[in-house]
Amino acid sequence: MKKLIIIGAGIAGLTTGIYGKLNGFETEIYEMHSQPGGECTGWKRKEYYFDGCIHWLMGSKVGSPLNKIWREVGALDDTVKIINHDFFYSYEEDGKVVYLYRDTTKLKTHLNEVAPEDSEMITYLCKAIEASKSVGIPTEKPLDLLNSFDVIKMLIKMQPAIKYVPKLEKMSIQEFADQFKSPILKNALTMLIPPYFKATALVATIASMAGGDSGWPEGGSLALAKRVEAKYKSLEGEVFYNSKVKKILVEDGKAKGILLEDGTERFADYVISTADGHTTLFEMLEGKYLDDNLKSLYTDSETYPVYTTVQVSLGANCDLSKYPHTRYITIPSEIDGGGKANKQIGFRHYCFDKTLMPEGKSALITLLPADFNWWEEKYSDSESYKSEKERIANEIKATAEQYYPELKHNIEPIDVATPMTYVRYCNAWQGAWMAWATTPKGKVQYIPGYLPGLEHFYLAGQWTLLPGGLPTAVLTGRWVIQRICKWDRRKFKRS
Ligand SMILES: Cc1cc2nc3c(=O)[nH]c(=O)nc-3n(C[C@H](O)[C@H](O)[C@H](O)COP(=O)(O)OP(=O)(O)OC[C@H]3O[C@@H](n4cnc5c(N)ncnc54)[C@H](O)[C@@H]3O)c2cc1C
Numbered sequence: 001m002k003k004l005i006i007i008g009a010g011i012a013g014l015t016t017g018i019y020g021k022l023n024g025f026e027t028e029i030y031e032m033h034s035q036p037g038g039e040c041t042g043w044k045r046k047e048y049y050f051d052g053c054i055h056w057l058m059g060s061k062v063g064s065p066l067n068k069i070w071r072e073v074g075a076l077d078d079t080v081k082i083i084n085h086d087f088f089y090s091y092e093e094d095g096k097v098v099y100l101y102r103d104t105t106k107l108k109t110h111l112n113e114v115a116p117e118d119s120e121m122i123t124y125l126c127k128a129i130e131a132s133k134s135v136g137i138p139t140e141k142p143l144d145l146l147n148s149f150d151v152i153k154m155l156i157k158m159q160p161a162i163k164y165v166p167k168l169e170k171m172s173i174q175e176f177a178d179q180f181k182s183p184i185l186k187n188a189l190t191m192l193i194p195p196y197f198k199a200t201a202l203v204a205t206i207a208s209m210a211g212g213d214s215g216w217p218e219g220g221s222l223a224l225a226k227r228v229e230a231k232y233k234s235l236e237g238e239v240f241y242n243s244k245v246k247k248i249l250v251e252d253g254k255a256k257g258i259l260l261e262d263g264t265e266r267f268a269d270y271v272i273s274t275a276d277g278h279t280t281l282f283e284m285l286e287g288k289y290l291d292d293n294l295k296s297l298y299t300d301s302e303t304y305p306v307y308t309t310v311q312v313s314l315g316a317n318c319d320l321s322k323y324p325h326t327r328y329i330t331i332p333s334e335i336d337g338g339g340k341a342n343k344q345i346g347f348r349h350y351c352f353d354k355t356l357m358p359e360g361k362s363a364l365i366t367l368l369p370a371d372f373n374w375w376e377e378k379y380s381d382s383e384s385y386k387s388e389k390e391r392i393a394n395e396i397k398a399t400a401e402q403y404y405p406e407l408k409h410n411i412e413p414i415d416v417a418t419p420m421t422y423v424r425y426c427n428a429w430q431g432a433w434m435a436w437a438t439t440p441k442g443k444v445q446y447i448p449g450y451l452p453g454l455e456h457f458y459l460a461g462q463w464t465l466l467p468g469g470l471p472t473a474v475l476t477g478r479w480v481i482q483r484i485c486k487w488d489r490r491k492f493k494r495s
Contacts, residue, residue: 001026002488005258005268007245007284010038010426011470012274012461014228014239015073015477021235022493023485028266029237030258032244032275037225038426039433039462040470045413048315048363049356052417053221053433055326055348056205056214058136058471060084064213065139069474072494074231075217075224082215083352088206089326091188091344098188099324102209104130115182125203128168131160132207137471142479144448145486161207168199170440176202191328191346194307194369197437201467219355245275248284248457255457258284270456272449272480274473277463278429281451289451293444303441304466308419308431309367310337310375312396315413318406320362321351329403335395338378338388338418339371345399364404366396372419372430379420389416435468442466449480458483 004020006013009031020027035041042051059066060082070076088100098114101107108126112119135158141150155162168176174195177186193201208214217224232239247259248271257267273280278298281290290298297304326348334341350356350363357363378385393414401407419431438445445466449458460476462468485492 002270003028003268004484005030005266005271006274007258007272007280008038008274008461009033009036009229009239009241010274010461011040011075011225011228011473012477013038014225014232015474016272016274016460016480017232017237017239018073018228018235019478019481019492019494021232021237022495023481023490025481025484027237028268029232029239030243030245030260030266031239031241032427033425034241036229036239037222039422039428040221040225040473041425042220042222043415045313045315045415047358048313048361048413049220049350050311050313050315050363050365050415051220051222051350051356052311054216054224054470056088056209057217057224058208058214058469059474060215060217061211061213064211065136066213066471066474069139069478072478073474074227074234075474077227080224080227081218083218084209084212084215085325085352087324088192088209089328089346090324091184091191091328093184093187093330096184098184100188100192100206102206102212104210111185115180115185118180118182118185121180128161128164128203129207129210131164132203133211135161135204135207136213137465137475139475142448142482143446145479145482164203165200168203171199172196172440173199173202175199175440187330187344188328191344194305194437196305196439197467198440201438216353218353220350220353245273245284247286248273248280250285250454250457253453254455270458270484272458272460274459274461274477276427276429277435277459277461279427280459280463285451285454285457289454291452293447297436297444297447303439304436304444305439306430306432306436307434308370308372308375308422309433310370310392310419311415311417311421312366312368312392313413313415313417314364314397314400314407314411315415316362316364316404316407317360317410317412318362319351319360320349320364320404320406323349323404325349325352327403331399335368335392335399337368337370337392339374340369342368345396347400347403364400364407366400368392368396370419370431372432375419375431379418385418385420389418392416433468435462435464435472436466438467449476449483
């Protein structure tokens with residue numbers, strides 16, 4: 001039986017393992033952390049569960065193409081309730097509130113009430129969202145294995161949205177929002193996704209929610225990851241935790257195995273890395289197998305920026321369910337997230353999921369955009385790192401208490417995860433928790449899993465399909481096995 005070594009037990013690595021087993025390979029996953037999930041995670045402090053990932057899960061709608069794949073890998077099934085909120089978030093500024101509703105009729109009426117002067121742009125936005133509802137990422141095959149028939153099918157599906165693409169592809173979300181006259185709408189539209197992304201990303205994301213396909217899976221991110229791990233183990237796949245890979249062993253232009261940090265060597269017919277792309281290419285493979293696309297992605301940070309944050313999680317002995325689940329607020333003075341000033345703060349309480357915490361308790365979580373280099377420098381001095389974490393915790397606590405008065409004297413644990421936390425637990429380059437942003441200047445969208453000059457080695461995971469996220473993790477994990485099956489002359493099996 002041919003053997004696969006898979007690096008990383010995030011969603012991409014576990015998915016690769018599942019389809020590897022389903023297609024008759026022996027599989028071994030090596031993961032540096034002590035648990036599955038990678039960036040799809042959550043953690044407990046006292047009796048509070050703090051989710052560290054999912055805000056929306058594309059593919060949550062039964063019957064959608066991605067949903068079939070989430071079901072194949074065990075992430076979703078009929079027992080997992082999906083919670084679809086009425087709106088993405090609310091945004092507050094100068095005593096006014098805007099809701100980003102997912103129903104486009106309701107959204108249009110509401111935005112026109114808030115800013116009648118923008119009725120033309122509001123109509124344009126709502127039409128673009130409606131037209132994009134049925135567009136999604138092609139799921140069935142890797143993009144490099146699509147034939148002309150598949151491409152025609154994809155174009156037909158995209159047809160209603162196509163007329164909006166040329167305009168929205170060329171402008172950033174910020175530029176799109178700037179076309180609105182109302183200051184509150186301008187700001188409200190830039191809260192969902194970083195404003196340097198293409199405007200198509202904004203429309204596609206709202207459209208996915210409008211189509212009922214971006215809900216919250218009850219139980220949260222870590223529970224989802226554990227279900228995928230359970231599926232892999234049910235197929236008798238092996239996973240080795242606390243096993244950090246140092247090098248990929250190469251002989252005569254072919255990957256033949258891995259070297260672990262403890263000095264152990266393991267061998268296989270194919271090696272697949274779903275670990276962080278930078279670590280894989282520049283450390284495990286010593287920067288020897290790069291093409292022009294990879295070089296530009298890793299050097300041109302203006303065209304291909306990555307994004308990191310500080311997550312502050314408050315456990316509160318009170319019920320916050322009367323507030324909007326996700327609430328962005330313009331605060332009177334800025335909070336420094338570490339090299340980045342934040343004038344708008346987004347809070348999310350998780351009271352909508354009763355499985356997460358005891359009755360009457362809430363987890364209030366905020367993500368503050370931050371600068372990786374700033375945090376890396378602080379991390380080199382443990383005292384200053386600790387004091388910055390404390391400063392942010394205190395500032396967020398004080399701000400939260402202003403907007404949620406019930407919190408006073410009721411906050412129990414406060415947890416701060418910085419960009420260095422993502423490095424420590426996931427080896428994440430630049431503390432990034434998605435891949436590169438899709439900006440109007442960016443050309444590269446997709447990295448086929450194979451590298452020039454290196455056979456029997458493949459990349460998968462979020463760093464191979466921009467801009468990353470859970471759908472890219474599960475799809476690229478599946479695609480890599482589809483490619484290997486094709487080259488190995490096996491018919492790909494999905495179950
Ligand atoms: C705060 C936050 C919010 C998010 N929100 C969403 C959302 O709403 N929707 C969405 O779709 N996505 C979201 N994401 C993104 C999503 O979590 C990631 O895109 C996805 O989990 C990436 O999966 P992956 O398997 O490709 O990579 P990873 O999760 O990074 O997995 C890679 C694995 O490789 C391991 N590894 C690294 N180096 C080594 C080594 N040398 N040896 C062994 N193992 C190694 C890591 O420990 C890790 O487990 C969010 C992420 C965060 C952090």
